[in-house]
Amino acid sequence: MVCGLKMSFHMPEKYREAGKEGFNHGLFRIPNGSIRNTIIVTASDEFEWERVTVSKKYESPTWDEMCKIKDLFWDVNDYVLQYHPPRRICSNYTSYSLDLWRPIGGDIPLPPEFVG
Numbered sequence: 001m002v003c004g005l006k007m008s009f010h011m012p013e014k015y016r017e018a019g020k021e022g023f024n025h026g027l028f029r030i031p032n033g034s035i036r037n038t039i040i041v042t043a044s045d046e047f048e049w050e051r052v053t054v055s056k057k058y059e060s061p062t063w064d065e066m067c068k069i070k071d072l073f074w075d076v077n078d079y080v081l082q083y084h085p086p087r088r089i090c091s092n093y094t095s096y097s098l099d100l101w102r103p104i105g106g107d108i109p110l111p112p113e114f115v116g
Helices: 063-073
Strands: 016-018 026-030 039-044 049-055 097-103
Touching (some): 026 063, 049 063, 063 097
Antiparallel strands (some): 016 026, 026 039, 039 049
16 A cells, blocks of 8 residues: 655644744744653755654653654644664764654555554
């Protein structure tokens, strides 16, 4: 099965901290219950990929936090990817950041079924 993509990458402007409004890149500060848990997000659509890097200061983002961020930057029915690359090529900004990716204008192959 292949998922056809539509253009639905969007910036939650009310959380923008840096970058020009209306462009698909920037820095965003997402409230998450307390100042200590604030989520910092950088987003861009360069090099034929949409990318959102999700960081917290004291711990890695949880599954629920990643889902929240995914739904802020893409539509709730969109597919995005979280890769687990070999350790030798990992280049996280911090020890506590994770990335979400989606190819621009391409298809994402999907497994035959999802179990969850």
